Structures are given as structure tokens and as C-alpha cells.
Amino acid sequence: MIFLREINPLSLKLLERIYRQSQHHQVRQSAHFLILASNGVELEELMRIFKVSYKTIYNWSNRWESAGIVGLYNKPGRGRKRIFNPEREVQIRNWVKQEPRQLKKTLQKIKSEWDVEVSTETIKRILRNFCMSWHRMRRDVGGEPDPIEYKEKSAQLTEFQRLEDEGKINLYYLDETGFCLIPSVPYGWQDIGEYLTIPSRRSSRLNVLGIMNRNHHIETYVSSQSINSDVIIACIDAFFPQVDKPTVIVVDQSSIHTSDMIIDKIEEWSERGITIFQLPAYFPELNLIEILWRFIKYQWIEIDAYKNWQTFVASLENILREFGKKYVINFV
Numbered sequence: 001m002i003f004l005r006e007i008n009p010l011s012l013k014l015l016e017r018i019y020r021q022s023q024h025h026q027v028r029q030s031a032h033f034l035i036l037a038s039n040g041v042e043l044e045e046l047m048r049i050f051k052v053s054y055k056t057i058y059n060w061s062n063r064w065e066s067a068g069i070v071g072l073y074n075k076p077g078r079g080r081k082r083i084f085n086p087e088r089e090v091q092i093r094n095w096v097k098q099e100p101r102q103l104k105k106t107l108q109k110i111k112s113e114w115d116v117e118v119s120t121e122t123i124k125r126i127l128r129n130f131c132m133s134w135h136r137m138r139r140d141v142g143g144e145p146d147p148i149e150y151k152e153k154s155a156q157l158t159e160f161q162r163l164e165d166e167g168k169i170n171l172y173y174l175d176e177t178g179f180c181l182i183p184s185v186p187y188g189w190q191d192i193g194e195y196l197t198i199p200s201r202r203s204s205r206l207n208v209l210g211i212m213n214r215n216h217h218i219e220t221y222v223s224s225q226s227i228n229s230d231v232i233i234a235c236i237d238a239f240f241p242q243v244d245k246p247t248v249i250v251v252d253q254s255s256i257h258t259s260d261m262i263i264d265k266i267e268e269w270s271e272r273g274i275t276i277f278q279l280p281a282y283f284p285e286l287n288l289i290e291i292l293w294r295f296i297k298y299q300w301i302e303i304d305a306y307k308n309w310q311t312f313v314a315s316l317e318n319i320l321r322e323f324g325k326k327y328v329i330n331f332v
Contacts, residue, residue, distance in 0.1 A: 005065060007038040014069065030072045033060050083118060089126050096127060100137075145282040153280045160248050160277070164214070170247040172211050173289040174236075176227045176256075179206045179316055183306055184297040199306040206313060208320070209235055211249065212289045214331040216324030222317070229261040236269070243273045250277050252284045288331055292323070300327055 007015070012035065019031040029050060036046060046057055063071030084092065092106060099105040103120045110116050127133075164171040181203035190196050207227050212218040219239045221231065240247060251257040257278065266276060279286050296319055305315035319327055 007034065011069070012038060018069075018072065024073075026074065027072050030060050030064075033057070034064055037061070083116065083122065084126070088114070089129070092123060092126055093130050093132070096123070096132075145280060149280040150283055153283075154286065156277070157250070157279075157286060160250075161214070168245065170213065170243065170245055171250070172213050172247065173250045173287050174209070174211045174232070174257075175252065175284075175287055175289045175293070176207060176209045177293045179208065179297070179301075179312070180204065181306055181309065181312060183301075186298040196303075198303050203309055203312075206316065208316075210289055210292065210320075211235065211239055212292060214288065216328060218292075218320065218323050220320050222320070227256070229256045229259040232256060233261060233265055236265075236274070240272075240274055246273050246275065248275045248277050250279060250287055252279050252287055253281050291329060291331070295327070295329060 015031045015034050019028050019035060022028045022031070033046060033050060036049070041049075043054070043057065047054065050056075092110065095106045095109050096103065103123050106123060107118065107120065110118060160169065160171050163169045181199070181201050183198045183200055185198065188196060204224055207223055207225070209221040209227050209231060210218055211220075219235070221227075221235050223231075236249065256262075257276075262276070269276065284290055296316070300319050301312075301315055305312045
């Protein structure tokens with residue numbers, strides 16, 4: 001049994017506000033305890049609710065009796081002491097950046113340099129304080145981008161988008177990608193200790209050429225054969241036999257977009273009102289259709305679709321067919 005002075009209505013109102021709004025879990029927990037205790041909840045029930053011992057309940061009550069609201073908060077100096085000073089924490093971050101995949105190597109350096117043994121969880125807490133997180137790396141496309149060219153091309157692309165919004169031009173994004181039964185492994189919510197699996201096996205490759213605009217209109221060519229410059233030319237001629245206003249098609253600088261065959265068609269397309277706008281090298285992310293490919297591979301293809309080739313192809317074709325209806329992207 002615990003003895004708690006009666007909490008007046010003003011203090012109780014303040015406790016309820018602290019319980020709802022405090023950023024500190026320990027403070028919210030203490031306030032919640034006092035609210036329940038003032039309502040007559042028995043000691044055993046309080047211990048069960050908060051999963052604490054009698055001693056903890058006694059300490060919470062004693063701090064309230066002696067210090068009131070101030071007793072909800074830890075005094076300066078309480079809590080876990082820092083193992084490393086700020087300078088050493090910066091050094092730990094630098095070591096992790098040298099070996100970002102293996103925290104054990106950082107632990108070895110800490111042991112050898114400072115003769116301190118800590119757990120990987122301690123290192124993770126330090127890294128989170130530096131706003132670092134564990135996430136996928138990205139492949140480097142190779143080469144160094146030209147910042148001046150990027151700035152100029154990015155400004156041109158922004159102007160094209162403005163003209164499209166005003167209805168003065170048509171703006172499309174062209175690219176190719178491939179799909180097979182070896183999935184792009186996505187993130188997903190799972191029970192701790194559980195790992196959902198996705199079927200994976202070698203298979204044929206389904207190649208897709210897409211020409212898309214920001215209004216979710218897409219034209220696609222799907223084939224098990226390779227996509228080359230001949231296919232791109234045939235698709236542009238087929239998808240745009242005539243245009244009702246100037247039309248800009250954005251492409252990256254892959255070899256099939258810059259071949260002699262493509263260059264030979266530039267003048268003819270220009271006379272028909274079609275402009276091929278090449279993005280700067282090493283900046284494929286400016287091509288918005290890349291976003292579509294990522295959505296398909298990481299979010300929209302259902303896990304069950306990887307069970308067999310026929311189901312997989314049907315799922316992919318359905319996504320392409322329903323793009324703009326069931327499957328939508330907000331191109332900001």
C-alpha cells in the first residue's frame with residue numbers, strides 16, 4: 001500500500017498535460033503513475049501496468065511528496081554517464097565512415113587506441129546522435145559530373161516543365177529497364193527476428209521501354225529481346241506519328257541514346273516538332289521515369305508475383321496498364 005497526499009485539481013490538470021505532451025518518456029510515465037494513483041488504483045495493479053518493482057513505485061511517490069512537479073524530472077547529473085567525450089565521438093564517426101559496413105572494426109580500433117570495450121549498440125547510439133542511419137548504399141555510375149552542365153541542363157528542364165504546365169509544349173521522359181525473377185529486395189515491416197522471404201531464381205529478362213509524362217500517360221514497348229537504337233527510333237516514330245504542339249523527349253546519355261543512328265534522326269524529328277533533350281552525364285535521377293521504375297521494382301510488384309514467370313509478367317503488364325489509375329506517383 002502507498003500513501004499519497006491528495007492531488008488538487010490544478011496539479012492533476014497539469015499532470016494530465018505533462019502526460020500527453022512531455023517529450024521525455026520517464027516524465028510521462030511518472031505523471032501517468034500519479035494520475036492513476038490519485039484515482040485509487042491499487043499498488044499491485046500499478047506495478048503490473050508499469051512493469052516496475054515496489055521500490056520504483058515508492059521512489060516515484062516519495063519524489064512527488066518531497067518535490068511536487070519538479071520531482072518528475074531528473075536532476076542534472078543523473079542517468080547514464082558518457083563513455084566518450086565529444087572529440088572521441090567525432091573520431092568514432094570518422095572510423096565508421098572508413099568502414100561503414102562493419103562496426104566490429106570500429107570496436108577493434110576503440111580497443112586498440114583507447115583500451116575501452118563497448119558494445120555495437122553504444123556505437124549505434126553515437127552514430128544516431130550524428131544523424132547517421134543504416135540504409136542502402138548506391139551504385140556509382142562512374143565518372144565525375146560536370147557541375148556547370150548540370151546547372152544549365154537542370155534550369156532548361158525546369159523551364160520545359162513550366163512550359164508544359166502552361167500547355168505550350170508536351171514533355172516526355174524516355175528510358176529503358178529490365179525485369180526478371182531475381183527481385184530488387186525491398187524494405188518491409190516484419191516482426192523482430194522474422195525475415196520475410198521473396199522467391200528468387202534465374203529467369204528470362206523482360207525489357208521495357210517507356211515514354212512517360214508527368215500526367216501519368218505512358219507508352220511502353222515490352223520485349224524479351226534487347227532494346228537498341230533501332231527499337232528507340234521505331235517507338236518514337238510509332239508513338240509520335242504527329243504532334244499537335246512542340247514535343248520534348250528527355251533521355252539520358254546511354255550509348256543507345258547517343259548512337260549515330262539517333263543523331264541521324266535528330267534533324268528529321270526536329271522538323272516534325274520533336275526535340276530530344278539529353279540530360280547531363282551521371283545524373284540519371286533527373287529523368288522522372290526512373291522514379292516509376294523504382295516504384296514498380298520496390299513497391300508495386302507483389303511478392304507472390306515472383307513465384308513463376310507467367311504470374312510475374314502478368315503482374316508487370318497490369319501495373320503498366322493501370323499506371324495513372326490504380327498506380328499513381330505524385331511528381332512534384
